[in-house]
Amino acid sequence: MILQQQISVELNMRNSPSDPPCQSALFKGGHQNITFHQHVNPSQFIVWELLQDGPICRRLFSNSGNFWHTGTISCNIPELAAEMIHSLFLINHSGDIFLEKHWKSVISRSVCDYFFEAKEKAVDPENVSPVLQTPHHYLITIYRDKLFFLSVIQTEVPPLFVIEFLHRVADTIQDYFGECSESVIMDNVVTVYELLEEMLDNGFPLATESNVLKEMIRPPTILRSVVNTLTGGSNVGDTLPTGQLSNIPWRRAGVKYTNNEAYFDVIEEIDAILDKSGSTVFAEIQGVIEACVRLTGMPDLTLSFMNPRLLDDVSFHPCVRFKRWESERVLSFIPPDGNFTLMNYHVSSQNLVAIPVYVKQSITFFEMGPCGRLDITIGPKQTMGKTVEALMVTIHMPKAVLSANLTPTQGNYTYDLATKVLVWDIGKLNPQKLPNLRGSLSLQAGAPKPEDNPSLNIDLKIQQVAISGLKVSRLDMYGEKYKPFKGVKYLTKAGKFQVRT
Amino acid sequence: MGLIGFEAAFHTSNSIVSGSLLQTLVQFEHLMEIVKQVSSNFQCFSSLRHDDLKEMLDSNKDSLKLEAMKRIVAMIARGKNTSDLFPAVVKNVACKNIEVKKLVYVYLVRYAEEQQDLALLSISTFQRGLKDPNQLIRASALRVLSSIRVTIIVPIMMLAIKEAASDMSPYVRKTAAHAIPKLYSLDPEQKDQLIEVIEKLLADKTTLVAGSVVMAFEEVCPERIDLIHKNYRKLCNLLIDVEEWGQVVIINMLTRYARTQFLNPNMNEEKDKKAEAPAMAKRKPYVMDPDHRLLLRNTKPLLQSRNAAVVMAVAQLYFHLAPKAEVGVIAKALVRLLRSHSEVQYVVLQNVATMSIKRRGMFEPYLKSFYIRSTDPTQIKVLKLEVLTNLANETNISTILREFQTYIKSMDKDFVAATIQAIGRCATNIGEVRDTCLNGLVQLLSNRDELVVAESVVVIKKLLQMQPEKHSDIIKHMAKLTDNIQVPMARASILWLIGEYCEHVPKIAPDVLRKMAKSFTNEEDIVKLQIINLAAKLYLTNSKQTKLLTQYVLNLAKYDQNYDIRDRARFIRQLIVPTEKSGALSKYAKKLFLALKPAPVLESPFKDRDHFQLGSLSHLLNAKAGGYQELPDWPEAAPDPSVRNVEVKDSVRAVGTVIYRDTGVLWALQGPQKVEGSEGCSCPRARKHERKSKQRKSESESESDEEEDSESESSQTESEDSESEAEVKKKKKVLKKTHFKHSSHANMYRPFLHLLLCLQTISPSSALKSYEMLHRITGEGLSVEYCFSRQPFSPDANMVAVQMQFTNNATSDTKNLHMEDVKLQSGMRVKEFPEIELLPAGEMVTAVMGIDFCDSTQAANFQLCTHTRKFFVSIQPPVGELMRPVFLTENEFKKEQGQLMGMNEITEKITLDVKCRNEHSIVQRVITAANLSRVPCGSDKECRFAGRTVTSSSLVLVTVATKEEGAAKLTINCEKMVIGTMLVKDILLALTQ
Numbered sequence A: 001m002i003l004q005q006q007i008s009v010e011l012n013m014r015n016s017p018s019d020p021p022c023q024s025a026l027f028k029g030g031h032q033n034i035t036f037h038q039h040v041n042p043s044q045f046i047v048w049e050l051l052q053d054g055p056i057c058r059r060l061f062s063n064s065g066n067f068w069h070t071g072t073i074s075c076n077i078p079e080l081a082a083e084m085i086h087s088l089f090l091i092n093h094s095g096d097i098f099l100e101k102h103w104k105s106v107i108s109r110s111v112c113d114y115f116f117e118a119k120e121k122a123v124d125p126e127n128v129s130p131v132l133q134t135p136h137h138y139l140i141t142i143y144r145d146k147l148f149f150l151s152v153i154q155t156e157v158p159p160l161f162v163i164e165f166l167h168r169v170a171d172t173i174q175d176y177f178g179e180c181s182e183s184v185i186m187d188n189v190v191t192v193y194e195l196l197e198e199m200l201d202n203g204f205p206l207a208t209e210s211n212v213l214k215e216m217i218r219p220p221t222i223l224r225s226v227v228n229t230l231t232g233g234s235n236v237g238d239t240l241p242t243g244q245l246s247n248i249p250w251r252r253a254g255v256k257y258t259n260n261e262a263y264f265d266v267i268e269e270i271d272a273i274l275d276k277s278g279s280t281v282f283a284e285i286q287g288v289i290e291a292c293v294r295l296t297g298m299p300d301l302t303l304s305f306m307n308p309r310l311l312d313d314v315s316f317h318p319c320v321r322f323k324r325w326e327s328e329r330v331l332s333f334i335p336p337d338g339n340f341t342l343m344n345y346h347v348s349s350q351n352l353v354a355i356p357v358y359v360k361q362s363i364t365f366f367e368m369g370p371c372g373r374l375d376i377t378i379g380p381k382q383t384m385g386k387t388v389e390a391l392m393v394t395i396h397m398p399k400a401v402l403s404a405n406l407t408p409t410q411g412n413y414t415y416d417l418a419t420k421v422l423v424w425d426i427g428k429l430n431p432q433k434l435p436n437l438r439g440s441l442s443l444q445a446g447a448p449k450p451e452d453n454p455s456l457n458i459d460l461k462i463q464q465v466a467i468s469g470l471k472v473s474r475l476d477m478y479g480e481k482y483k484p485f486k487g488v489k490y491l492t493k494a495g496k497f498q499v500r501t
Numbered sequence B: 001m002g003l004i005g006f007e008a009a010f011h012t013s014n015s016i017v018s019g020s021l022l023q024t025l026v027q028f029e030h031l032m033e034i035v036k037q038v039s040s041n042f043q044c045f046s047s048l049r050h051d052d053l054k055e056m057l058d059s060n061k062d063s064l065k066l067e068a069m070k071r072i073v074a075m076i077a078r079g080k081n082t083s084d085l086f087p088a089v090v091k092n093v094a095c096k097n098i099e100v101k102k103l104v105y106v107y108l109v110r111y112a113e114e115q116q117d118l119a120l121l122s123i124s125t126f127q128r129g130l131k132d133p134n135q136l137i138r139a140s141a142l143r144v145l146s147s148i149r150v151t152i153i154v155p156i157m158m159l160a161i162k163e164a165a166s167d168m169s170p171y172v173r174k175t176a177a178h179a180i181p182k183l184y185s186l187d188p189e190q191k192d193q194l195i196e197v198i199e200k201l202l203a204d205k206t207t208l209v210a211g212s213v214v215m216a217f218e219e220v221c222p223e224r225i226d227l228i229h230k231n232y233r234k235l236c237n238l239l240i241d242v243e244e245w246g247q248v249v250i251i252n253m254l255t256r257y258a259r260t261q262f263l264n265p266n267m268n269e270e271k272d273k274k275a276e277a278p279a280m281a282k283r284k285p286y287v288m289d290p291d292h293r294l295l296l297r298n299t300k301p302l303l304q305s306r307n308a309a310v311v312m313a314v315a316q317l318y319f320h321l322a323p324k325a326e327v328g329v330i331a332k333a334l335v336r337l338l339r340s341h342s343e344v345q346y347v348v349l350q351n352v353a354t355m356s357i358k359r360r361g362m363f364e365p366y367l368k369s370f371y372i373r374s375t376d377p378t379q380i381k382v383l384k385l386e387v388l389t390n391l392a393n394e395t396n397i398s399t400i401l402r403e404f405q406t407y408i409k410s411m412d413k414d415f416v417a418a419t420i421q422a423i424g425r426c427a428t429n430i431g432e433v434r435d436t437c438l439n440g441l442v443q444l445l446s447n448r449d450e451l452v453v454a455e456s457v458v459v460i461k462k463l464l465q466m467q468p469e470k471h472s473d474i475i476k477h478m479a480k481l482t483d484n485i486q487v488p489m490a491r492a493s494i495l496w497l498i499g500e501y502c503e504h505v506p507k508i509a510p511d512v513l514r515k516m517a518k519s520f521t522n523e524e525d526i527v528k529l530q531i532i533n534l535a536a537k538l539y540l541t542n543s544k545q546t547k548l549l550t551q552y553v554l555n556l557a558k559y560d561q562n563y564d565i566r567d568r569a570r571f572i573r574q575l576i577v578p579t580e581k582s583g584a585l586s587k588y589a590k591k592l593f594l595a596l597k598p599a600p601v602l603e604s605p606f607k608d609r610d611h612f613q614l615g616s617l618s619h620l621l622n623a624k625a626g627g628y629q630e631l632p633d634w635p636e637a638a639p640d641p642s643v644r645n646v647e648v649k650d651s652v653r654a655v656g657t658v659i660y661r662d663t664g665v666l667w668a669l670q671g672p673q674k675v676e677g678s679e680g681c682s683c684p685r686a687r688k689h690e691r692k693s694k695q696r697k698s699e700s701e702s703e704s705d706e707e708e709d710s711e712s713e714s715s716q717t718e719s720e721d722s723e724s725e726a727e728v729k730k731k732k733k734v735l736k737k738t739h740f741k742h743s744s745h746a747n748m749y750r751p752f753l754h755l756l757l758c759l760q761t762i763s764p765s766s767a768l769k770s771y772e773m774l775h776r777i778t779g780e781g782l783s784v785e786y787c788f789s790r791q792p793f794s795p796d797a798n799m800v801a802v803q804m805q806f807t808n809n810a811t812s813d814t815k816n817l818h819m820e821d822v823k824l825q826s827g828m829r830v831k832e833f834p835e836i837e838l839l840p841a842g843e844m845v846t847a848v849m850g851i852d853f854c855d856s857t858q859a860a861n862f863q864l865c866t867h868t869r870k871f872f873v874s875i876q877p878p879v880g881e882l883m884r885p886v887f888l889t890e891n892e893f894k895k896e897q898g899q900l901m902g903m904n905e906i907t908e909k910i911t912l913d914v915k916c917r918n919e920h921s922i923v924q925r926v927i928t929a930a931n932l933s934r935v936p937c938g939s940d941k942e943c944r945f946a947g948r949t950v951t952s953s954s955l956v957l958v959t960v961a962t963k964e965e966g967a968a969k970l971t972i973n974c975e976k977m978v979i980g981t982m983l984v985k986d987i988l989l990a991l992t993q
Helices: A109-121 A159-177 A182-187 A189-199 A210-216 A222-231 A322-328 B002-015 B021-045 B047-058 B062-077 B083-094 B098-111 B116-129 B135-147 B151-165 B170-186 B188-202 B207-220 B229-241 B244-261 B267-274 B277-282 B290-304 B308-321 B329-337 B342-358 B360-370 B378-391 B397-408 B413-429 B431-444 B450-464 B468-481 B488-500 B508-522 B525-541 B543-558 B563-576 B584-593 B617-621 B672-679 B684-703 B706-728 B731-745 B755-760 B890-899 B919-929 B977-992
Strands: A025-027 A034-036 A045-050 A057-062 A069-074 A087-091 A097-102 A131-133 A138-144 A147-153 A261-274 A280-294 A300-305 A311-316 A330-333 A338-347 A357-365 A371-380 A388-396 A401-408 A412-416 A421-427 A436-443 A456-463 A472-478 A485-499 B770-774 B782-792 B800-808 B814-823 B829-831 B836-839 B844-852 B860-865 B870-875 B883-885 B905-911 B933-935 B942-949 B955-962 B967-974
Touching: A087 A109, A097 A109, A097 A182, A097 A189, A097 B062, A109 A131, A109 A138, A109 A147, A131 B617, A138 A159, A138 B342, A147 A159, A159 A182, A159 A189, A159 A210, A159 B244, A159 B308, A159 B342, A182 A189, A189 A210, A189 B062, A189 B098, A210 A338, A261 A472, A280 B360, A311 A322, A311 B290, A311 B329, A322 A330, A322 B290, A322 B814, A330 A338, A357 A436, A357 A456, A371 A388, A371 A401, A401 A412, A401 A421, A472 A485, B047 B062, B047 B083, B062 B083, B062 B098, B083 B098, B083 B116, B098 B116, B098 B135, B116 B135, B116 B151, B135 B151, B135 B170, B151 B170, B151 B188, B170 B188, B170 B207, B188 B207, B207 B229, B207 B244, B229 B244, B229 B290, B244 B290, B244 B308, B290 B308, B290 B329, B308 B329, B308 B342, B329 B342, B329 B360, B342 B360, B342 B378, B342 B617, B360 B378, B378 B397, B378 B413, B397 B413, B397 B431, B413 B431, B413 B450, B431 B450, B431 B468, B450 B468, B450 B488, B468 B488, B468 B508, B488 B508, B488 B525, B508 B525, B508 B543, B525 B543, B525 B563, B525 B584, B543 B563, B563 B584, B770 B870, B782 B870, B800 B814, B800 B836, B836 B844, B890 B942, B890 B955, B905 B977, B919 B933, B919 B942, B919 B955, B919 B977, B955 B977, B967 B977
Parallel strands: A261 A485
Antiparallel strands: A025 A034, A045 A057, A057 A069, A087 A097, A087 A147, A131 A138, A138 A147, A261 A280, A280 A338, A300 A330, A300 A472, A311 A338, A357 A371, A371 A436, A388 A421, A388 A456, A401 A436, A412 A421, A456 A485, B770 B782, B782 B800, B800 B844, B814 B836, B814 B860, B829 B844, B860 B870, B883 B942, B905 B967, B933 B942, B942 B955, B955 B967
């Protein structure tokens, strides 16, 4: 917002043929106000517009008398200084702005109207384009946990930079308060505001590591909030953030635990598309290692795998040393304190992906009469000898399906009339008695037979196994003398597991 | 707002009068609720409530102040105006309570712009803060001061920034870098002064500052690329340890920099297409600038970052800068991002779409990753479709088409339409499948969904234009559709097709026109225009049957509401219907209307988008965003690369330079006070040591090539690591450590005789010197000594054998002794010793490793690992160990010496040590100093020695000619002058002491 300065411009415009041309104009305080020095009555100018290209021009429309004049002021305003993120608005599902934060001059919340317009057009909130262009600003939005995080940008900035940052804000809120919802944010609005203040400086990220933030602004706990109300204490840390000063910003100094423990969860997700006949169109395994490390002091950990060759593509938390991975295929790192994602990986596509379940399905709609038939059976396929749990099938039905009258042999099903989503919650898969869901679907009378068959989305869990076969071989700790408790847990889940019909 | 709510409540109360009593009661309760709400809202805004807050702020209880500030900040967060509290709040700027203070800052930054005069009251507090001994308070004061957007304090800000830029705390310097763009946006007139500050901060060597200052550079003076030259290599080397956000900014800036400074690595290929072979022959072969290579090498590991923005930044850097053969590495990382949040997917897919046009091969292996799920948001589906279409070629088209077939059944109609267009594009691009696609599309014409049919018609029309004669039956089929299909674009397309190819369907065309004439008035404008078009074409080809129909249509059009249609009718009538007045034109009417039309080219909307820097907002929008810096074209000839050379200055280095990820050394964290203490370099010895290590660095740099810059940088870092490690320990230890450091590479070794080794050596007369690699105190009981055994290293003749002796002085066993993380200058190689499984307490073990030092005295650095610990050790060879003895006769010696005259000969006059005046001791001392063999010699006044360097086999000839009273002349002839010079020094030392 550079318009606070006085800018002299030549105005090639007269209000009426007899008037002298305007000599100069003063722009002040943002887009809304224009103050004119002389000869011009400000009330006559009601709209002005910033043109995107070329030297900055401002077009004025005046309504002196009964007719409109248009004119252009051209001036060489120094190029707008770029700032990354100008403002942030938090908007709930129904379109109310419930929090705003500006890192520079205030931008009116009316800027969000462009977003609301786009949201109106898109049926699903997910279908709103993340990047919107408005006459003066760019809006970059993410949709997380039924909330929109809308950031206002004025100049060129890598869109991913902003998107990644907004997700980091949401992650931090989640980390602090356990969930990221409107009520939680409003209950802790001051803390959230303080966090936002620390995370960005002049629109550029400053402290985004949760460990550093937690040193400055302590997350609320029930005990502390009770104590604070009694003693008038604060949740702003009185120690100064040392983490920011070190070259290991993700770890705070002076960590102490009586129980030293390090737990690692290896979680794998199977992304797959199966076609009608059950054969695999596409399948891959994504893995993530979530860590929970509570270790005293400054431990230096080395995590090695039995079969690191399985890992085809990896991305790391900044604490992991690339060179050690490149040369020895071990993860060597000084861990952040607490919970964090150590690495994400992708299992090499040469390996065949084990598909844990098979699905026999038939969904048919009859040409005659407004009804259809549904019959789904699920059975185990390659489960590595473990039980498949938390099995669930979700089907987005065509719009014409009015209701479903089905009988499951196991679990129960719900059909949401508004969203047309059929959910069959099965639970544990019993290989002896395969779960089956069958019955009839009734269609809207008179509606044409749906041409398309809905696809099935499957959720499942298998405990104690990583489906790729990845195994952690050992965890070594250097730099500290004590013996920590160590643990590794494996879990396989269905990711985007879809069966086409 | 409160008032309006109140009024609304009042209306409600009026309307309840007529209701029953019960209802009234219920409603009354409801009303009370509303009143309550309204009154609480009302209070928020009434000055009464604000008075309340003012009172709280004026009280001397911190808890009340805090409560008030919390309420005020909550109001700001909701976007409510609290500016009237400004005087009451600003008074508390110097409050002792840290949370109150922070909240006051939040308030101040928000409203200072509106209350400039009052805001000035707070400035002195911050000015005081700028002088605080605690770096964090200095930084925070600068941060708030620079965020107050009040023009009048510009000079104060400028001064504060300048001072902070030379603060000894890197954190304060970082804050100064952040403040630069703030000041610049407040007053652009300060640009020149700010550039000076930026220049200064760019020279900063800490990772903490690097990202922020480059951000300031990008915002204030992105055109001053010259400021980057001297810092280029440093930025490349620091990059991996800069925080994520800084990495993005630096990589984007370096991409632009590289485009102005280096040559296009793909220029030969691109020239290939244009120029002919003979012209090519004249071109110089392309050699990549080592700095260009450095950038590519140092950014590559960042593809593994967890931050999508970093990955994208590296990907665009490779796309814009890397040789074609190397760009492929980014594909895997980009595909990985597709599993991230849908917003990330959206941006990445946009970029992949652009890349896949130019470098299709890169993404082909990941084809399946772009398959579409029914749950994807529409904009993602459409982008994936775009990528799949770009990736289609002869080999994979059948799989892609099969995939497309399933998409057509989707419920999402926009997506189905996009799929049909994609099929059309595949069909135009790949001739083999054109008929298959066309048949598939024709089948879609009988689809139930009109949108699908319409889209198919439009695409078929485009395809038919390519070869109409073969497909008259399809045209006939489409003609029949006019009865059913209502989508205007589709109707218009059909009519155009029939008109264009009316000669292929002579019987049907007039009939279609007849039907259309009937419905003309009800058609959409685009359809009407095509009806006129069809009529005109038929009139020209088949006027007998259609003359009347045409005139009828033209008459209808003449009175149409749309002026375009009226105009068109008038124009066509003049053109086709011959009258007396119409002159030459009507003769050519047929040529005008039925000229052969070029088939449309179906192009990707992402074609040529890569003129925008990928990953940028401008690329995404396909329009230049404000502040976008154009990606420059490659220069024709490379600018002078020497501008990036840096002479090493002896500057005070700050903490935080330690490179974490490169070396893997743990730099122990200390509290801020301690850190500050070490910055000041209160310990003069430490500083001295630092200078020494610098000198060493400058020596090594002058010798090594530019390309090795990065390596020498990292070795420099290592010396620092040990420094900071040392700082953690007590100062006494610092001294000790420094001592070790020097002893490991300087000449202060203690002679150590080991009989066993002596027996094995070729020249038994000389004792082998043993050097200390790891002292038993540093090694926690493990001590390691090494010597150069002077044995040929059997696995590789170009390597120098290093014999190591491990002694376990501790009380417990040491296991798994092995080496790791070997850091070498380029060209050097190491053959590691086999892992020692077990070294029991009190035992001693020897092992041999081979090192190819490349005829240089650069140290080989590595980690010595045991099952519990890692130690950084290095082996630095004395120059004398870089050679092996050769046997020459006197004549051969003289012949070779004659060829190594001039520059290759170094002569030194010396006075021999008293104990070293006989032939025997001279020989012994020379052979101890260097691994040479004696050359038989007739004269007893001269001793001659010969050897060859291990790696390059360059001859090394040494002559010691003695004169009276211990005077002597030392001559060394060697092709490698550096080796010669160093050898002279060593032998000189051996003979004179």
